[in-house]
Amino acid sequence: MPIWGLSMSDTFFFALEAALNGLMAGVMYSLVALGFVLIYKASGIFNYAQGVMALFAALTLVGIQNGQIPFAHVINATFGTHLSTFGWTLPSFLAILLTLGVMVLFAILVERLVLRHLVNQEPIILFMATIGLAFFLEGFGDLMWGSEIKKLDVGLPQGISETIESLTEKWFGYGFFIDRLDIIAALVAAALVISLSLFSKYTKQGRALRAVADDHQAALSVGISLRFIWVLVWSIAGFVALVAGIMWGTKSGVQFSLSLIALKALPVLMLGGFTSIPGAIVGGLIIGVGEKLFEFFVGPLVGGATENWFAYVLALVFLVFRPQGLFGEKIIERV
Amino acid sequence: MSSLTHKQEIPEGGYRTPDGRIIGGVLMDLKHITLRFGGVVAIKDISFDIREGEIRAIIGPNGAGKSSMLNVISGFYVPQEGEIWFRGQKRPPLKPYQVARQGVARTFQNIALFKGMTTLDNIMTGRVTKMKSNMLEQAIWWGKAEREESEHREKVEEIIDFLEIQAIRKTPVGRLPYGLQKRVELGRALAAEPDLLLLDEPMAGMNVEEKEDMSRFILDVNDEYGTTIALIEHDMGVVMDLSDRVVVMDYGKKIGDGTPDEVRNNQAVIDAYLGVVHE
Numbered sequence A: 001m002p003i004w005g006l007s008m009s010d011t012f013f014f015a016l017e018a019a020l021n022g023l024m025a026g027v028m029y030s031l032v033a034l035g036f037v038l039i040y041k042a043s044g045i046f047n048y049a050q051g052v053m054a055l056f057a058a059l060t061l062v063g064i065q066n067g068q069i070p071f072a073h074v075i076n077a078t079f080g081t082h083l084s085t086f087g088w089t090l091p092s093f094l095a096i097l098l099t100l101g102v103m104v105l106f107a108i109l110v111e112r113l114v115l116r117h118l119v120n121q122e123p124i125i126l127f128m129a130t131i132g133l134a135f136f137l138e139g140f141g142d143l144m145w146g147s148e149i150k151k152l153d154v155g156l157p158q159g160i161s162e163t164i165e166s167l168t169e170k171w172f173g174y175g176f177f178i179d180r181l182d183i184i185a186a187l188v189a190a191a192l193v194i195s196l197s198l199f200s201k202y203t204k205q206g207r208a209l210r211a212v213a214d215d216h217q218a219a220l221s222v223g224i225s226l227r228f229i230w231v232l233v234w235s236i237a238g239f240v241a242l243v244a245g246i247m248w249g250t251k252s253g254v255q256f257s258l259s260l261i262a263l264k265a266l267p268v269l270m271l272g273g274f275t276s277i278p279g280a281i282v283g284g285l286i287i288g289v290g291e292k293l294f295e296f297f298v299g300p301l302v303g304g305a306t307e308n309w310f311a312y313v314l315a316l317v318f319l320v321f322r323p324q325g326l327f328g329e330k331i332i333e334r335v
Numbered sequence B: 001m002s003s004l005t006h007k008q009e010i011p012e013g014g015y016r017t018p019d020g021r022i023i024g025g026v027l028m029d030l031k032h033i034t035l036r037f038g039g040v041v042a043i044k045d046i047s048f049d050i051r052e053g054e055i056r057a058i059i060g061p062n063g064a065g066k067s068s069m070l071n072v073i074s075g076f077y078v079p080q081e082g083e084i085w086f087r088g089q090k091r092p093p094l095k096p097y098q099v100a101r102q103g104v105a106r107t108f109q110n111i112a113l114f115k116g117m118t119t120l121d122n123i124m125t126g127r128v129t130k131m132k133s134n135m136l137e138q139a140i141w142w143g144k145a146e147r148e149e150s151e152h153r154e155k156v157e158e159i160i161d162f163l164e165i166q167a168i169r170k171t172p173v174g175r176l177p178y179g180l181q182k183r184v185e186l187g188r189a190l191a192a193e194p195d196l197l198l199l200d201e202p203m204a205g206m207n208v209e210e211k212e213d214m215s216r217f218i219l220d221v222n223d224e225y226g227t228t229i230a231l232i233e234h235d236m237g238v239v240m241d242l243s244d245r246v247v248v249m250d251y252g253k254k255i256g257d258g259t260p261d262e263v264r265n266n267q268a269v270i271d272a273y274l275g276v277v278h279e
């Protein structure tokens, strides 16, 4: 189907390139959706704060790495001091590790201060609580690290990969433009998913996690502490948020809009099902590829910017025909 | 496996059953337990004990408070009044998972299995508190973790053989018929190698043949592993056959306690059951 005056093969390669780029963007959506699924499966909570957690994790990482003094401008405003940094720059690895520690601490506090007091409440109440949590964390992150846009650099390669461009040029006569960061993101996401599934299959804690996700009462009866599992699953979600935060932060700077990637995770979840890890992955990829291809083929006909709404429309279509998502369990009303 | 049944002297507080088994001292002592749900008093000032190695039945009409009693023992409900003594020590209020870690396993009246998991995985998950290696150890010493894993597998296979459910090892339990689900649930409880096993209507909804199988398993668990068992059951024939001593509840109160024969001839018990229809 040669369109817009392009040759058949050019159309094919352009579309393929768009699809590949979409695949990479989809990985990001998958990552955020994964955080949602983990918490939803284990506790039935739809964690509205997942996106803000990614933002907060990225902010904290930048802050720690650059030796920023937390709450510096609050302290300065109150006491008239001029604090700003400790004057060090930490190696990325150490900074990531420390940030992970902060996310675990966050998980513990969420369990202590919020979840523990809302046991057996309606899902809608828990959902509202996570909305509150999102607003709190957003403001808290601002207070702690300041609200200006920050550059995040943990040493990930960036920019168009010349190797791929020249190789594909040689093979197909068409050089593909693929961002190296996108490739890294895809690899990291794959590693994350593999290690998560190994963890849940082969460790005692992973088994306990699956048990809780399946049946709370039964899990209790075999000696599993729900509180521990909640801390664990929020920690893992915090870790996933950190990974997503690093990737997006590196790509487009650490700023408020980072928390909005959560909005893209929503259609991913509708597609993949709220309880399925493979669903989150596949759903993210479908939406990533779908929106790029749609923009490529249909965008020019409707004046572009289809990426803003394509995902939601696709999700709506899915809601009509397969409300449980691609991989979700079939909802059968017993009568 | 300790087997009290073959020891000769009767321990303090113990007794000899008509079939010659020897029951030990008090394992769990429930003193003046009262449990309320708002205005409903589910358990009214009930006291009884469970001795080591015995099969103790709790019976009574629907809504008598039997399940509530089991839930109190397993920590799912916290009574407003009363004391629970376990292995000679007063038990502080515990969470269900803490009770489980003390060696108390249970099944549920409405079956609480991990529906998405296979039979094998369900029973394996019953051993979760027996698993020692933590994440770090498992990441570093695969060898040790593997050895542990194979020990657990062995135990699980032993239980599967014992319950004669080899054929459904790899079947997701959500797809199994009711009777088999009950059996898997028993298997999961056994996997914890409990000292005290609580069974809430293990034979409800089963046909005669399935009931006979289940009775045999319960007797064998008690006999082979010396496991103390407290069970709730509506089928009088089963109760009389299985249990050493019976507690009878009605409207939250204890109206009888003794051997099956004593209970059968207790007028209060007969009255409570008159006009009450059971399967």
Ligand SMILES: Nc1ncnc2c1ncn2[C@@H]1O[C@H](COP(=O)(O)OP(=O)(O)OP(=O)(O)O)[C@@H](O)[C@H]1O
Residues within 6 Å of the ligand: B037, B040, B041, B042, B060, B061, B062, B063, B064, B065, B066, B067, B068, B069, B109
């Ligand atoms: N979680 C709960 N909340 C409120 N009331 C409860 C709860 N659990 C039990 N009850 C009430 O306590 C009383 C005893 O219930 P329980 O389930 O212990 O009876 P049961 O003897 O097991 O009956 P059945 O033979 O029908 O299983 C009932 O009136 C019941 O409605």
Ligand SMILES: [Mg+2]
Residues within 6 Å of the ligand: B066, B067, B068, B109
């Ligand atoms: Mg009951």
